[in-house]
Amino acid sequence: MAIKIRLARGGSKKRPYYHIVIADVRAPRDGRFIERVGAYNPMLSKDDEGRIKLDQERIQHWLSVGAQPTDRVHRFLDAAGLLKRSEKNNPNKGLPGKKAQERLDEKRQAEEDAAAAAAEAAAQAAAPAEDAPVEEAAAE
Missing domain, CATH: 1.20.5 (Single alpha-helices involved in coiled-coils or other helix-helix interfaces)
Structure with a gap:
C-alpha cells in the first residue's frame, strides 16, 4: 500500500482550509485518511505562525515508514526543516x-x-x- 502525505481540503466556498493528512494514494482527496498530522490555512498572511501547523514527530514517523509527500507538502516540510527539497526538476522550463x-x-x-x-x-x-x-x- 502506497502512502502519501497530502492536503485534504476543508472550509467553505472561497474560504479554503486544508488538513495535512496521511492517506492511501487510492483514497479520494477529501475522503478517507489514516491520520491528520497538520493544517494549512492559506487565508492567513505568509508570516503568520498559524498558517502552517505540523505534528513533526508523527510526520517523521511516517517519512521513516516510507510515506511520500506531495509537492506542496514537501515545500512545507522543507521550510520546517524536516525534509530537504531539490532545487528544480526542470530548470529549463522557465x-x-x-x-x-x-x-x-x-x-x-x-x-x-x-x-x-x-x-x-x-x-x-x-x-x-x-x-x-x-x-x-x-x-x-
Missing part, C-alpha cells in the same frame, strides 16, 4: 521559447551595434578636436 530567444538575441545584437557605433562616433568626434590644436600650432 526559459523563453525558440522564437522569443531569437528576438532577444536580435535585440541584444542591435543594442551592441548601436553602442559600438556611438563609441566610434565619439572617438571620431574626439580625434578632430585633438588634431585641431596641432594644425593651429603648425599654421602659426
